[in-house]
Amino acid sequence: MLAAGDTTPPAITSFSVHNPLLSEAIIVWSNNEPTVGQVEWGTTSSYGNKFPTDSSIALGNFSFSTDHSIGITLNKTQNTTYHYRMISKDATGNKATSSDQTFTTMTCSPVNVSISPSTPPQQNVSPGQSGVPLAVFNLTDNCYLTLQSFAVSLLPMPNGYQNISSLRLYNNTTGLQLGSTIAISGAAPNFTGLSTSTSISPRSLSLKVVADISPSAVAGTAVYAVFGGSSEVDEGGTFVGNNASGNLVSGHALTVTAPTSTPATTSSTSFDFNRDLYLGSRGNDVQKLQALLVNEVGYSANLITGYFGQLTRSAVQKLQEKYGIIPALGYFGQLTRQKIQDLQFWR
Numbered sequence: 001m002l003a004a005g006d007t008t009p010p011a012i013t014s015f016s017v018h019n020p021l022l023s024e025a026i027i028v029w030s031n032n033e034p035t036v037g038q039v040e041w042g043t044t045s046s047y048g049n050k051f052p053t054d055s056s057i058a059l060g061n062f063s064f065s066t067d068h069s070i071g072i073t074l075n076k077t078q079n080t081t082y083h084y085r086m087i088s089k090d091a092t093g094n095k096a097t098s099s100d101q102t103f104t105t106m107t108c109s110p111v112n113v114s115i116s117p118s119t120p121p122q123q124n125v126s127p128g129q130s131g132v133p134l135a136v137f138n139l140t141d142n143c144y145l146t147l148q149s150f151a152v153s154l155l156p157m158p159n160g161y162q163n164i165s166s167l168r169l170y171n172n173t174t175g176l177q178l179g180s181t182i183a184i185s186g187a188a189p190n191f192t193g194l195s196t197s198t199s200i201s202p203r204s205l206s207l208k209v210v211a212d213i214s215p216s217a218v219a220g221t222a223v224y225a226v227f228g229g230s231s232e233v234d235e236g237g238t239f240v241g242n243n244a245s246g247n248l249v250s251g252h253a254l255t256v257t258a259p260t261s262t263p264a265t266t267s268s269t270s271f272d273f274n275r276d277l278y279l280g281s282r283g284n285d286v287q288k289l290q291a292l293l294v295n296e297v298g299y300s301a302n303l304i305t306g307y308f309g310q311l312t313r314s315a316v317q318k319l320q321e322k323y324g325i326i327p328a329l330g331y332f333g334q335l336t337r338q339k340i341q342d343l344q345f346w347r
Helices: 054-058 284-297 310-322 334-346
Strands: 012-018 024-042 049-051 065-073 081-089 095-097 101-104 112-116 123-125 132-140 145-154 164-171 190-192 198-200 204-213 226-233 254-256
Touching (some): 012 101, 284 310, 310 334
Antiparallel strands (some): 081 095, 132 204, 145 190, 145 226
16 A cells, blocks of 8 residues: 555556557557556647546546556547657655657558459359359458448340349358349349448458359350459548559359250168368368258359358257257268268258
8 A cells, every 4th residue: 555645656567559459559668666557648749638537536446556558539540640648646646757759650551352263163054053163362451441342244145144043242251141143144243242331351352253143154265354443442532442453363264065854762871971071171071061051951053153151050959959950050070971971862
């Protein structure tokens, strides 16, 4: 306990600024004794802002500590210098005020959009095939941004976009669809796949474009060449998207194959899985699993993407609970694969 006659101001032993984004920064400092801390800040050395306020402290909204971490709100502008100082007051009312300090907010660079893989492999698709992954677009930036829209166009090649019946856009990380399914009606679309803005955090977003092939797609023709762009604003509302001048990222083409009759197979081999599937798995066997889940647990046919995301994991858990497979963790492993093969044999 401090003596009643204590007249020595507390000492600020260290301080720093953490995470100076456009909208906020965190001021961190330490004292040699427990104190109540405040921060003053502004774009000049006159400051103009203080937190917590004197009136709040007068109401008893404070605690004593040797370590302080106070978040301050900024004006959401790039490359802006802010002044701040720290105030510490001990239990007997002795106050220490730091000298004026400064920090500068970052400058946002144009968002980077790339296609993955950079050279997509050739794909063959069948008329009427659904859930065909066309391209994955990866968006990254050094600032926290808001994605206002993501435009996808289909190149009007002969029998090109006419071979697509609809397009969908997914968050490639979560597996969730963004916006509505876009129906293609004989004209090359330039559509916004997001119905609402989506925050990019932490500074990256992976988007997958998925198509449904038209039942009347012409065999032997290319389906499309996809182009993608983005429209972002930084935290201050300034446009920083890289398609401001039409600089879009190109995709690749697919080839429609002629419909072929499928030889009759026994149900024991129709769902034959040769590996464990789990969160993050990709491939034709994931699509096959998702098709099985449609029939078994009501999984949405619109989510047959070939990517094992959170929704697929939840559906696998329901499948395991349905057939008493323990543990029901959503991991499609040997026990679950064997159970499915046994069921198919007896059906």
